[in-house]
Amino acid sequence: MNNLRVQALHVHPVKALGGVSPEAADVEPWGLSGDRRWAVTGPDGTVWTQRDRPRLALASARPLGGGGLELSAPGLPALTVPVPPAAEAGGELVPVLLFGKKVETVLGPEPAHRWLSAHLGTEVRLVHLDAPEHRRPVDPDFALPGETVSLADGYPLLVTTLASLEALNSLIAGGPHAAEGPLPMNRFRPNVVVAGAEPWQEDGWRRIAVGEVTFRVARECGRCVVTTTDQTTAARGKEPLFTLGRHRRFGKRLVFGQNLVPVTRGTVRVGDPVRVLD
Secondary structure: OOOOEEEEEOEOOEOOOEOEOOOEEEEEOOEEOOOOOEEEEOOOOEEOOOOOOHHHHHOEEEEOHHHOEEEEEOOEEEEEEOOOOOHHHOOOEEEEEEOOEEEEEEEOOHHHHHHHHHHHOOOOEEEEOOOHHHHOEOOHHHOOOOOEOOOOOOOOEEEEEHHHHHHHHHHHHOOOOHHHOOOOHHHOOOOEEEEOOOOOHHHHOOEEEEOOEEEEEEEEEEOOHHHHEOOOOOOEOOOOHHHHHHHOEEOOEEEEEEEEEEOOOEEEEOOOEEEEOO
């Protein structure tokens, strides 16, 4: 009997910031609605991530109607940020660099720049991806023609399983950095968390259906230093990369979770059944 089901959904409106865990989310071709549609950039236009700026984890973004945000962080008043006009409607189009590649975005409002600069202690700007359907393609080595992504690292969605996290935490508990565990799922910043699977079962998935929506599994998710960042304190440790390096090394990649590309549109909900199609 298939007991796979959605345990949680996560949407991070601003790349690298904390997000929300809705009961339902619409699936667009480039990811969950509102997920990673905004990003923080430095003065040179480079998109900031927790790889180099772990303090980003201490700020959160809550989506508002129409694509806007509410930003919050310790010591700062919450800020409502309206969505800027799209480039085609007069918004200021600005190129940014994401992992060395140029992406066209729209500049956010000045109060958001000031708020984020105060939180991070240096000058930054907030930008918005107004048209992901024609602004950023998925890695062509693992994409089908026409597939696009928002400002997520490389693919529209990330799926993880509770069983694999439990297995990983068991391995951490038996290692030299046991005091760092058990790790919560938010270290991996997934979009969809599945319950009822066997540990590492997701490694064999090629196509899955989540409720009414079908997804293609593009490739395994290689993990980086962001996973060592405590999402509530921004402190860094050795895990899970140390243990992934010993037990989950696939070539040069330390793997946890699978990257998904939507095949159909629809709505996914907490509690939805998950079916493995291939």
